[in-house]
Amino acid sequence: MINRVYFTVCCILSGVILLGAPNSVYATDDENCLMCHKYAGLGRYGKDENQNAKKRVFYVNEEQYKASYHGKLRCKSCHDGVEEIPHTDVEAVNCAKDCHLKDPSTGRDFSHKAIKKDLDFSAHGYKGSRTDEHMEDLPNCKDCHSNKAYQIGMDEQIASMKFIKICLECHESKEWTERFYRHMFYRASTRRSSKEVVALCSKCHADQAMMERHDLDVVVGFKDTFHGKAIVYGDEEVANCLNCHAPYGLGFSPHRVKSSRDDVSPVSPEHKLETCAQQGCHAGAKEEFASKGKVHASLQSAGRQARAGEEVSQAELAFQTWVLNLINLIYKILIVGVVGGLGMHRLLDLYASRRASKMGGHH
Amino acid sequence: MSHHGKKQRTFLRLTVSQRIQHVILFTSTGLLILTGFMLLGERWAIDLFGSAGNTIFYWRGVVHRIAGVAVTLVCLYHMVYVVVSEEGRSWLRDMLPRLKDGVDAGQNVSFMLGFRKARPKMDRFTYMEKLEYFSVYFGMFIVILTGTMMWTEWLWPKFYLDVADALHLGEATLAALAIIVGHIFTVHYNPHVYPMNKAFIDGQISEEIMLEEHPLWLDRLEAEEATATAAATEKDVEKRDDA
Structure with missing residues (x-):
């Protein structure tokens, strides 16, 4: 009797294990997190920092995760705690912690520490931000970065078929080699299109309430500039936000962006000319080109209090706005007058022709 | 030739040179309006180009x-033509505004309103045609100047470029609408x-339209013709006398 019960329990248990855990899970998930997190319905409603309901999804698609930048990392490499079930002991992910992964260039533990420090001292960081208030508005890593999959172009993928064969002459692991190849080609290409850059920056910089909290102009005029229009068409040659505000060519990076009112900013009066002329964009630009004007008009540009270090004074800005508005007004009047006059003349002419033909007076 | 089947006299309204100038003017103006206003497209409209957008944008600029x-x-x-060549000089002479154009305008409006029995008799170019012609000078001066500025953008202060942009757009809008309402309607509708x-x-104008739109010019041409015929007859007579 006991033997029969023991046999049945063994059968059920092995069935549960065999059915519930497909082979692939064992490949990387030695922590067995996917036992629960593979279910697409896993999630709950929590609260965000403003106490608003927020949907939280705890589902992890294994295939997508494995193809992502961090696909080689174990869950607990980033998620500290998670010893208890349910996970009440979980801590927020700290991107600046030391990874267990070795940086092949130094042999030491890899870390995003340095780049996080750059961010902290940039205009977007809590140390570089001009005010100490509304720190919750400042972007964190995840506001700009998601753990995406490496996406390389079709040409590179085709090239990889031959190239990886060469690599595999020496390197044993095909998976590692393919991953390395994808990493290199992905990083070597532009990862965000200009359209995506504008959309990303606009998430905050087109938010009027948030910009007001930080004494910043809402960027509304960029979409009407030549640069803005070209970007909407898909042009990648013209400048997007980062090409002027954080150009790699001039030693900046998106992580080291500075306030435009900061002397070292690439768009400060001292550096603007160099920024406009970089990469042959406006090669040969004269000093006047890069001065006395706004590249993108902003909602609060005119009429607000002058700020220290601002290149175009309020009086100048008011004058410029006045001139441009005047030109627009004159043309509006001209268009209504001329086109309306021409239209009236045409209508009168038609009326006269009709009358003439009705009276039989038309020749 | 008349569509009534009856042979009708026609007159040379536009010479070959004038027709070629006009073709270049309207094809390039059409392309300029099209490729220029492509910059004002709304995002949803531009998105319709999809992945071809970048190529389209490149060729937009080139065209x-x-x-x-x-x-x-x-x-x-x-501008050289109207000063140097004989037909150009005659064109400009007939195009220059005169006091009569003002009188014509007043009388034509009162005719159209029904206060006068007949239209005023007009010459080779009506007051509307003169207005259109000189508007092109004004408009071209502005768009060519501001267009050149924006093409050589590195030479100018940003604010000057903003002014150039506003003028270029304003003038282009005015010109495009004026051409549609003023010119296309006149010559097509x-x-x-x-x-x-x-x-x-073909450069030809029918006698019918001559009588309707340019009776004074018809008189002038007929007078010239008469003088020429008289001169020719005189020559013939002289020749016969010599013989």
């Missing part, structure tokens, strides 16, 4: 510049020329 150069050259050529005044193709 706008080529057409800009073409229109500049034809304008410069025309006028009841007595519909579907189009073919003078821009």
Whole structure:
């Protein structure tokens, strides 16, 4: 009797294990997190920092995760705690912690520490931000970065078929080699299109309430500039936000962006000319080109209090706005007058022709 | 030739040179309007181009510049033409505004309103045609100047470029609408020329339209013809006498 019960329990248990855990899970998930997190319905409603309901999804698609930048990392490499079930002991992910992964260039533990420090001292960081208030508005890593999959172009993928064969002459692991190849080609290409850059920056910089909290102009005029229009068409040659505000060519990076009112900013009066002329964009630009004007008009540009270090004074800005508005007004009047006059003349002419033909007076 | 089957006299309204100038002017202006206003497209409309957008944007710029150069050259050529060549000088002479144009305008409006029995008799160019012609000078001056500024953007202060941009756009909008309402309607939708005044193709104007629109010019041409015939007859007579 006991033997029969023991046999049945063994059968059920092995069935549960065999059915519930497909082979692939064992490949990387030695922590067995996917036992629960593979279910697409896993999630709950929590609260965000403003106490608003927020949907939280705890589902992890294994295939997508494995193809992502961090696909080689174990869950607990980033998620500290998670010893208890349910996970009440979980801590927020700290991107600046030391990874267990070795940086092949130094042999030491890899870390995003340095780049996080750059961010902290940039205009977007809590140390570089001009005010100490509304720190919750400042972007964190995840506001700009998601753990995406490496996406390389079709040409590179085709090239990889031959190239990886060469690599595999020496390197044993095909998976590692393919991953390395994808990493290199992905990083070597532009990862965000200009359209995506504008959309990303606009998430905050087109938010009027948030910009007001930080004494910043809402960027509304960029979409009407030549640069803005070209970007909407898909042009990648013209400048997007980062090409002027954080150009790699001039030693900046998106992580080291500075306030435009900061002397070292690439768009400060001292550096603007160099920024406009970089990469042959406006090669040969004269000093006047890069001065006395706004590249993108902003909602609060005119009429607000002058700020220290601002290149175009309020009086100048008011004058410029006045001139441009005047030109627009004159043309509006001209268009209504001329086109309306021409239209009236045409209508009168038609009326006269009709009358003439009705009276039989038309020749 | 008349469509009534009856042979009708026609007169030379536009010479070959004038027709070629006009073709270059309207093709390049059309392209300039199209490629220029593509910059004002709304995002959803531009998105319809999909992945071809970038290529379209590139060619938009190239075509706008080529057409800009073409229109500049034809304008410069025309300004030399009206001074240097005989037919150009006659064109400009007949085009210059006169006091009569003001009188014509007043009388024509009162005719159209029904206060007068007949239209005022007008010469080779009506007051509307003169207005259109000189508007092109004004408009071209502004768009060519500001267009050149924006093409050589590195030479100018940003604010000057903003002014150039505003003027370029304003003038282009005015010109485009004026051409549609003022010119296309006159030469295409006028009841007595519909579907189009073919003078821009064959250069000919019918006697019918001459009488309707340019009776004084018809008188002048007939007078000239009479003088020429008289002179020829006189020559013939002289020849016969010599013989």
